[in-house]
Amino acid sequence: MDPEGAATRTSVQARTGGSGTRRRGEALTGAIGLATLEELARTSFEELSFDKIAAAAGTGKAALYRRWSTPAELVLAALTDPATGFGDVPAAPRTGTLRADLIALLTRLARALEEPRGRALRPLIAHRHRHPELFEHVHRLVIRPHLEVLLTVLREAAERGEAAPERVTERVASVGPRMITLEAWECDQMDPREVEAVVDEVLLPLVQP
């Protein structure tokens, strides 16, 4: 059913790091992590295998088996990594205005959704019933932290008088990320002005005092 056939070579095939031909240590695990997320984004978790990841990373299966025993382990490690995944926690920008804070946060999310780490979330969320443990990590690593920081931003805006206190809820905080996420999923290419439009047309009118 997959019209694309076998995994194709990606840019990670270009050997990087050092002047040699073989990667070792962090260079190799980094490339493997990135290839994992790209392969996951390209297909789905169920279609993921060490064979495919190894091919995409330009390495041998044995190197993968030496470090991780299942693809799930590997996916989790890649997602948790601060460099390739979501190991970095989003922080409130504190620009001083609600509009700028929202734009900064949602722009950051939109960018992440276009990277391998963000694109890899799609199959994990869409197929959550098939691997609930992995989805749980997505929720803890990505969804939850974004919601929390948006709540913080809304709370502080309410204190400054920029937002109505009764609008500081999780449901309201989830509107932005959900709009951006589905926009990214439903459209070929997200317009760079989409974030500003969502903020100006939906979020600010919604929370205004």
Place this chain on the structure above:
Amino acid sequence: MDPEGAATRTSVQARTGGSGTRRRGEALTGAIGLATLEELARTSFEELSFDKIAAAAGTGKAALYRRWSTPAELVLAALTDPATGFGDVPAAPRTGTLRADLIALLTRLARALEEPRGRALRPLIAHRHRHPELFEHVHRLVIRPHLEVLLTVLREAAERGEAAPERVTERVASVGPRMITLEAWECDQMDPREVEAVVDEVLLPLVQP
């Protein structure tokens, strides 16, 4: 990678219609359509095969090949069918109040998302880049019509003075369906009061004049 193994028999295995043992005509195609959507919901389009659909529908592959030449054809037919798919077009409820209209429409959507037809949309949307022609039909059959009828509802509410005219935009109209869609995808079980909460906590404050 799929932890669930082979396709399991579903309720469509129970032979229905008439007192005989074999289904013919519409009874068989209906069961095949439903099994297709359920199998699609359970796994993904790439993992879909005539072999699996036939097994899920309790019939033989030859019966499928006699009618459709590819799973894509079959999926499209099932989605377009008024009984099993989205062949019925949503209409503006025209209850007289914006709140009731929104609740009626979004409740209808939430219910559809829980049925096989709605659950089948998830892999089609999440993997749109792998079968753009199918996604295009989803957009035309489901996403677009829901957006249009919500726009109609907003427009009429604005005329009645229930909504601000500048809030009658596609982006604002897309907030409800997107909130409901991701709520359905991210949570095990959608709380029946979720629709009312989205309407009262997000949509009405957003559009109020």
Place this chain on the structure above:
DNA sequence: TTCTTAGTGAACCATTCTGTTCCTTATTGC
């Protein structure tokens, strides 16, 4: 009752897939 059509179950066969293993050799540290 007879004849035609198509539904059902299963067999067939070539291909694909993936965990396991092994050999060669690049890399690193002493």
Place this chain on the structure above:
DNA sequence: GCAATAAGGAACAGAATGGTTCACTAAGAA
């Protein structure tokens, strides 16, 4: 330079997959 380690490529073996085909027979019409 040498020894130890592990990276990379490939082979292996068995299972799974899915399109194709066929034989039997249920169902429906005349």
